[in-house]
Amino acid sequence: MIRGIRGATTVSENSADEILNKTEMLLKEMVEENRVEPSDIASILITVTDEIDAVFPAKALRRLVGFTFVPVTCAREIPVPNSLSHCIRVMMTVNTNLAPHEIKHIYQERAIDLRPDLRLTNSTEL
Template sequence: MIRGIRGAITVKENTSDMILTATKKLIMKMIVENHIKPDAVAQVIMTVTNDLNAAFPAKALRELENWNYVPVMCMQEIPVPNSLEMCIRVMMTVETELSQDEINHIYLERAVILRPDLANQ
C-alpha cells in the first residue's frame, strides 16, 4: 500500500546548521517510528516557511546512508497570515504494510500545534 507520512518541526533561527539539524532530527524520527527503508520511498517533499532560506532541508536527507537515490524536492510553504513561523514540513510517500491509523506522523517543537491530535501518538 502507498501511504503519505507527514512531519513538521520548527527552528529558532534561520541558519544552515539549525535547518539541517532540525530536518535530520525530524526525518530520523519519521524513519524509526514508521520502519521506513529508502527503497520503499517513492518521493519526499519538503517545505519551509518564507522566513527560512539559509539552507535546503533536502541536504539533511542526502547525508543519510542509502538515501541518495530517493527523489526529494524543496518548496516554499504558502505564506498564510498568522501561520506558524520558522517551520519545516516533510511529506514522504512510502510503500508500507501499515494501515492509515498505524502511521506515526511526527510533529516536533512548536509544530505540535499543527496537528495536536496526531502529535502525541
C-alpha cells in the same frame, strides 16, 4: 500500499546548521517510528515558511545512509497570515503495509501544536 507520512519541525533561526540538523532529526524519527527503509520511499516533499532560506533542507538527506537515490524536492509554504513561522514540513510518500491509522506522523519543536489530533491518535496511552 502507498501512504503519506507527515512531519514538521521548527527552527529558532535561519542558519544552515540548524535547518539541516532539525530536518535530519525529523526525517530520522519519521523513518524509525514507521519502520521505513530508504528503498520504501517513493519521494519526499519538504516545504518551508518564508523565513527559511539559508539552505535547502533537502540537503539533510545526504547525511543519511542509504538515501542517495531518494527523490526529494523543496518548496515554499503558502504564506498564510498568523501561521506558524520558521516551520519545516515534510510529506514522505512510502510503500508500507501499515494501515492509515497505524502511521505515526511526527511533529517536533513548536510544530507539535499543528496537528494534536494526529499525536493523540498515535499515542500509546490510548
